[in-house]
Amino acid sequence: xxxxxxxxxxxxxxxxxxxxxxxxxxxxxxxxxxxxxxxxxxxxxxxxxxxxxxxxxxxxxxxxxxxxxxxxxxxxxxxxxxxxxxxxxxxxxxxxxxxxxxxxxxxxxxxxxxxxxxxxxxxxxxxxxxxxxxxxxxxxxxxxxxxxxxxxxxxxxxxxxxxxxxxxxxxxxxxxxxxxxxxxxxxxxxxxxxxxxxxxxxxxxxxxxxxxxxxxxxxxxxxxxxxxxxxxxxxxxxxxxxxxxxxxxxxxxxxxxxxxxxxxxxxxxxxxxxxxxxxxxx
Amino acid sequence: xxxxxxxxxxxxxxxxxxxxxxxxxxxxxxxxxxxxxxxxxxxxxxxxxxxxxxxxxxxxxxxxxxxxxxxxxxxxxxxxxxxxxxxxxxxxxxxxxxxxxxxxxxxxxxxxxxxxxxxxxxxxxxxxxxxxxxxxxxxxxxxxxxxxxxxxxxxxxxxxxxxxxxxxxxxxxxxxxxxxxxxxxxxxxxxxxxxxxxxxxxxxxxxxxxxxxxxxxxxxxxxxxxxxxxxxxxxxxxxxxxxxxxxxxxxxxxxxxxxxxxxxxxxxxxxxxxxxxxx
Amino acid sequence: xxxxxxxxxxxxxxxxxxxxxxxxxxxxxxxxxxxxxxxxxxxxxxxxxxxxxxxxxxxxxxxxxxxxxxxxxxxxxxxxxxxxxxxxxxxxxxxxxxxxxxxxxxxxxxxxxxxxxxxxxxxxxxxxxxxxxxxxxxxxxxxxxxxxxxxxxxxxxxxxxxxxxxxxxxxxxxxxxxxxxxxxxxxxxxxxxxxxxxxxxxxxxxxxxxxxxxxxxxxxxxxxxxxxxxxxxxxxxxxxxxxxxxxxxxxxxxxxxxxxxxxxxxxxxxxxxxxxxxxxxxxxxxxxxxxxxxxxxxxxxxxxxxxxxxxxxxxxxxxxxxxxxxxxxxxxxxxxxxxxxxxxxx
Numbered sequence: 001x002x003x004x005x006x007x008x009x010x011x012x013x014x015x016x017x018x019x020x021x022x023x024x025x026x027x028x029x030x031x032x033x034x035x036x037x038x039x040x041x042x043x044x045x046x047x048x049x050x051x052x053x054x055x056x057x058x059x060x061x062x063x064x065x066x067x068x069x070x071x072x073x074x075x076x077x078x079x080x081x082x083x084x085x086x087x088x089x090x091x092x093x094x095x096x097x098x099x100x101x102x103x104x105x106x107x108x109x110x111x112x113x114x115x116x117x118x119x120x121x122x123x124x125x126x127x128x129x130x131x132x133x134x135x136x137x138x139x140x141x142x143x144x145x146x147x148x149x150x151x152x153x154x155x156x157x158x159x160x161x162x163x164x165x166x167x168x169x170x171x172x173x174x175x176x177x178x179x180x181x182x183x184x185x186x187x188x189x190x191x192x193x194x195x196x197x198x199x200x201x202x203x204x205x206x207x208x209x210x211x212x213x214x215x216x217x218x219x220x221x222x223x224x225x226x227x228x229x230x231x232x233x234x235x236x237x238x239x240x241x242x243x244x245x246x247x248x249x250x251x252x253x254x255x256x257x258x259x260x261x262x263x264x265x266x267x268x269x270x271x272x273x274x275x276x277x278x279x280x281x282x
Numbered sequence: 283x284x285x286x287x288x289x290x291x292x293x294x295x296x297x298x299x300x301x302x303x304x305x306x307x308x309x310x311x312x313x314x315x316x317x318x319x320x321x322x323x324x325x326x327x328x329x330x331x332x333x334x335x336x337x338x339x340x341x342x343x344x345x346x347x348x349x350x351x352x353x354x355x356x357x358x359x360x361x362x363x364x365x366x367x368x369x370x371x372x373x374x375x376x377x378x379x380x381x382x383x384x385x386x387x388x389x390x391x392x393x394x395x396x397x398x399x400x401x402x403x404x405x406x407x408x409x410x411x412x413x414x415x416x417x418x419x420x421x422x423x424x425x426x427x428x429x430x431x432x433x434x435x436x437x438x439x440x441x442x443x444x445x446x447x448x449x450x451x452x453x454x455x456x457x458x459x460x461x462x463x464x465x466x467x468x469x470x471x472x473x474x475x476x477x478x479x480x481x482x483x484x485x486x487x488x489x490x491x492x493x494x495x496x497x498x499x500x501x502x503x504x505x506x507x508x509x510x511x512x513x514x515x516x517x518x519x520x521x522x523x524x525x526x527x528x529x530x531x532x533x534x535x536x537x538x539x540x541x542x543x544x545x546x547x548x549x550x551x552x553x554x555x556x557x558x559x560x561x
Numbered sequence: 562x563x564x565x566x567x568x569x570x571x572x573x574x575x576x577x578x579x580x581x582x583x584x585x586x587x588x589x590x591x592x593x594x595x596x597x598x599x600x601x602x603x604x605x606x607x608x609x610x611x612x613x614x615x616x617x618x619x620x621x622x623x624x625x626x627x628x629x630x631x632x633x634x635x636x637x638x639x640x641x642x643x644x645x646x647x648x649x650x651x652x653x654x655x656x657x658x659x660x661x662x663x664x665x666x667x668x669x670x671x672x673x674x675x676x677x678x679x680x681x682x683x684x685x686x687x688x689x690x691x692x693x694x695x696x697x698x699x700x701x702x703x704x705x706x707x708x709x710x711x712x713x714x715x716x717x718x719x720x721x722x723x724x725x726x727x728x729x730x731x732x733x734x735x736x737x738x739x740x741x742x743x744x745x746x747x748x749x750x751x752x753x754x755x756x757x758x759x760x761x762x763x764x765x766x767x768x769x770x771x772x773x774x775x776x777x778x779x780x781x782x783x784x785x786x787x788x789x790x791x792x793x794x795x796x797x798x799x800x801x802x803x804x805x806x807x808x809x810x811x812x813x814x815x816x817x818x819x820x821x822x823x824x825x826x827x828x829x830x831x832x833x834x835x836x837x838x839x840x841x842x843x844x845x846x847x848x849x850x851x852x853x854x855x856x857x858x859x860x861x862x863x864x865x866x867x868x869x870x871x872x873x874x875x876x877x878x879x880x881x882x883x884x885x886x887x888x889x890x891x892x893x894x895x896x897x898x899x900x901x902x903x904x905x906x907x
Binding site for chain 1: 592593595596597599600601602603604605606607608610611613614617618620621669670671673674676677681690692693694695696697699700701702703704705706707708710711712713768771799800801802822825826828829830831832835836856859860863864876879882883886887889890891893894
């Protein structure tokens with residue numbers, strides 16, 4: 001027989017253990033964020049945003065060096081990837097949400113979720129085999145394709161949730177006016193879901209912007225500024241890796257700078273997404 | 283002589299309360315409820331209701347929807363503790379000893395003595411039939427196989443479910459029909475040997491056959507437990523209860539021996555409700 | 562016969578004419594059909610991507626698999642680009658050990674977190690914790706990697722690995738009798754402490770996968786119907802008893818799915834592995850010594866893989882990773898359906 005006091009005591013102990021677990025998880029997490037903020041913000045300077053990297057000697061000799069080319073490269077490659085993937089991702093989401101009885105849907109959903117769960121490096125290998133090998137060189141273009149592969153399932157699922165949240169009665173009201181199906185989707189469903197769709201696009205962008213592995217096999221990296229899409233180009237996550245594992249202390253410092261930029265991007269998109277969706281559903 | 287026109291609360295038993303009590307047949311009072319009030323925020327759901335609940339009797343609580351009868355019932359086993367916005371005041375004394383509504387009284391102990399069956403049969407889906415019935419017993423630490431087997435069989439027999447499930451006690455509870463699930467819920471509540479059983483519209487989700495079975499069960503159980511039944515079905519109240527209490531807009535309008543109340547209601551509103559003039 | 566309905570006089574603006582035009586049924590309009598075809602075509606790229614991944618990985622990686630055999634290449638322990646001997650064994654071992662350990666370490670804290678925010682914490686605190694943990698899932702692994710390299714790894718080495726290793730290697734007076742009793746293998750298992758090793762990576766990995774378990778567990782816990790909880794409360798249960806006996810079992814589908822998804826995430830973790838695990842291809846792996854995983858070896862050696870067999874072996878490792886990930890993801894979906902209360906499977 002368990003006395004009531006014993007049961008109450010067990011309750012209190014469990015409560016304490018749960019709080020301990022929260023502390024165990026939150027402490028390193030908050031530590032990561034603080035270290036990145038402190039070390040990273042300290043590395044940001046005017047040079048950081050206006051110079052490219054050059055050779056290690058440049059940093060070691062104290063000459064101006066920075067990651068401007070990396071930031072530009074990230075925007076170029078990721079922007080291009082988004083442009084590639086937008087119609088396909090949104091199209092898949094539209095099919096899943098607007099035509100729920102379509103026979104393709106169950107398999108499509110499973111495949112989308114599976115692709116989402118696959119390591120990004122596999123998508124890099126695919127882009128390597130499809131683009132880098134035939135081209136004969138690493139390129140920004142192949143990097144964009146690899147990131148497009150990463151973004152596609154994320155965008156599809158985000159679009160699907162966004163559209164699925166629009167009540168059917170809204171579509172039915174427009175249909176009842178004699179408007180054809182495709183017009184209903186374009187004029188009613190999608191505008192009604194535009195906030196979560198845009199949020200989904202931003203989230204897909206942010207997720208892909210943090211992926212280094214596929215880029216290391218495709219866009220490879222470049223210590224200098226370039227706009228040539230058919231040549232290797234630098235991006236933040238891949239550059240962060242190189243700087244961190246390099247033997248040069250000056251480069252380590254710039255690595256923290258890259259880290260804080262990536263973290264900042266993620267936090268901004270994350271918080272923005274929450275604020276945007278909360279305003280819709282108070 | 284109305285019970286309803288109560289505007290001045292008083293700590294001592296209200297003179298009218300004595301009148302209301304006098305229309306309830308005498309037997310020991312199991313649960314003495316005085317001036318029970320339940321508020322959700324600013325809404326008063328139960329307005330100073332006093333009702334002596336007699337032991338080994340079935341008391342039916344009737345009234346139109348939203349009249350406070352369920353809120354009243356739930357106050358009796360401290361279910362309102364789970365609702366942050368609910369405030370309960372007044373008193374409900376069990377056996378002249380335990381004060382149910384006092385926040386210092388331990389709700390776990392109260393709920394062991396005052397059990398509840400809900401409108402929707404809720405067997406625990408991840409547990410077998412046996413484990414469902416034994417759930418309350420295991421909570422207090424009873425682990426011995428023999429003891430559990432005995433107690434589960436007793437409870438299932440009381441709930442008139444034993445014969446139907448005795449060969450499949452290990453089967454998942456979710457496989458039972460609605461009526462069987464409700465009887466399982468009753469068995470589960472009975473297994474911890476409560477003194478009072480609160481039933482919140484126990485048959486409204488069931489078909490007529492299952493309803494009949496539960497009603498027979500209630501009549502059979504009243505020798506062992508004191509029962510309060512909330513029901514919106516007037517015929518059911520008539521079939522099953524010894525005492526009926528009519529609620530309206532949070533107030534107890536009238537309470538008395540069932541046959542008397544139905545035949546000769548004293549309040550106009552009671553008469554209107556019973557005759558179907560409003561529902 | 563006089564018309565009962567008064568017909569309004571025709572207006573000039575063409576509305577009546579437009580309304581009077583016959584309205585065809587929905588899908589007979591060519592616009593609808595074309596739209597459906599367009600959208601389906603766009604959606605098929607998802608299918609194409611999945612198929613292409615399997616196909617291309619096989620096509621590019623088949624040589625070593627055919628040379629050494631499907632299981633042979635999977636379990637072979639030699640990985641030597643110079644001699645042309647390749648086997649995934651070390652990396653498979655590294656992946657499995659680190660992922661299983663990370664899941665084991667993270668499971669209870671992650672579920673505890675979900676239980677705390679779903680059942681105990683006041684709303685503002687729950688929102689803060691949930692938000693921060695979800696943010697963790699969004700932090701790029703390279704960022705966690707750089708923190709691991711410069712902050713966590715040195716600290717762990719100095720605070721734990723070195724002292725622990727030294728206690729076993731050169732035990733102080735008070736520990737000597739106990740340590741001498743232990744089998745000699747303990748030191749071998751621990752290994753000489755390096756900066757970047759299996760334990761450091763596993764700890765960071767455990768942190769990274771927590772949000773996956775927590776998010777699904779949290780959703781499952783929140784969707785347990787209130788009637789279930791009330792039924793348990795009414796039997797006279799304390800708060801933890803209600804959670805343990807009713808809420809958590811009811812939510813087991815989501816909890817298990819979260820754990821499997823976390824495992825799937827763990828096996829695919831590439832950058833933090835490349836930065837923290839030390840990158841050694843030689844078995845045996847030791848706890849405090851360097852190791853490698855399937856994704857880490859791909860990203861580490863890819864740029865130097867000039868020779869064909871080396872390249873295709875790396876792709877073959879990717880192919881195995883693809884299969885593993887596929888099995889885990891499909892398994893998670895199936896298992897969740899079976900364990901979720903109320904679904905057809907359970």
